[in-house]
Amino acid sequence: MKKTLPVLIIAVVLLVALGGGALLMRSPSSDVKPAASAATNAAPNAPRPARAAVADDSPPARVRGRADAPVKLEEFSDFQCPTCGLMHGVLKQLVAKYPTQVGVAFRNFPLREIHRHAAEAALAAEAAGMQGKFWEMHDLIYEKQNEWKDAADAAGEAERGGRERAGCAEEVSGYRV
C-alpha cells in the first residue's frame, strides 16, 4: 500500500487534470469578453433589429469582399488587440477563398482604456481610407502590430509605413477623420 499510494495519488490528479481540462474545453468561459460580443450581445435573448449595435448616424462600415455577399461578417475590431491581429489573417484568407460568398464589414472598436495606440491606429486607417487606401493601411497596421504597439509615436510610424505601402502622396491628417 505504501508503494502504491503515491502512484495512486498521482494517477488521480492526472485524471482530474485531464478531465477538468476537457470539461473546460466544452464550456464557454464566462470570463471572455471579445470585442464583438461585448458590443452586440448586450441582450442576447431580446429580438434585435438588423443593425442593433450601430447607431443610425454612424458611418458605413468598410467592407472587404462583396457587400451583398450571402454570408456577411461584421467585425468590431481594435488594431492593437493581439487576437484581432490573429483574426485578421483568417478573415483575409476567408474573403480571398470565397470572394463571391463572403463579405467582411469592418468597424473600429478601439479599446482606449487598455490599448493606448488603438485609437490612433483607427484614425490612421480611416485617414488612409479617405484616400482610398483603407484596406492597404488596415493590413499594414495588423501585420506590423508588434512593431508599433509599444512605439512612443505609433501614429507617425503607421502613417509613414502607410504612405510607403499605399503610395499616398499627401500627409495623412488623422485629425480630420
Added chain:
Amino acid sequence: MSERTEGGGAFAGSVGSTRAALLDACAALLALVGLCDAIYLTVEHLNGTTLQCSITHGCAEVLGSRYATVGGLPLAAFGAAAYFTAFSLATLAAFGYASARRLLTVLVALMFLFSLWLLYLQAFVLHAFCQYCLLSASVTTLLLVVVLVQRFAARRV
C-alpha cells in the same frame, strides 16, 4: 526512483523526516495550484478566447503575444506538464523517495529561472503583465523557497 530513503521518508517516524514530508506535501499543494492555473490558461488558449485581466491590465497582450506559443502549442501547456511533474516528484518525495526530492529541486530551479525570463518579457518586452502569469511566477517562487528550506533543514538534521 525505486530507492527509498533509509531512515528518512514519511514513515520513518523521526522529527526531521516528518518535517521533510510536510514540506514535500506543501510543495505538492503549491504545484497543484500552479497546475490549475496552467490548465486554465492552456484551455482558454486552445478555445481561442481573449482573457481579460481583473487585477492587472495586459492579459490580452501577454497571452496573445508570440511568446505565448511554442511550436504551435500554448506555452501554458508546457507549464502544466512542468507543474504536474513537480507534483508527482513532491508526492513521491513525501513518501520517502530521496531521488525524487533531488529531481524536484533541479526541476523547480529550472522552472524558477524560466519564470524569471517570462517576467523579464512581461516587464521589458511586452510592457504588460498578466495576472495568471504572475500567479504562476509566485507559485514557482514559493516552490523554490520550500525546496531550499528543505535542503538547508536536511543539512542541519
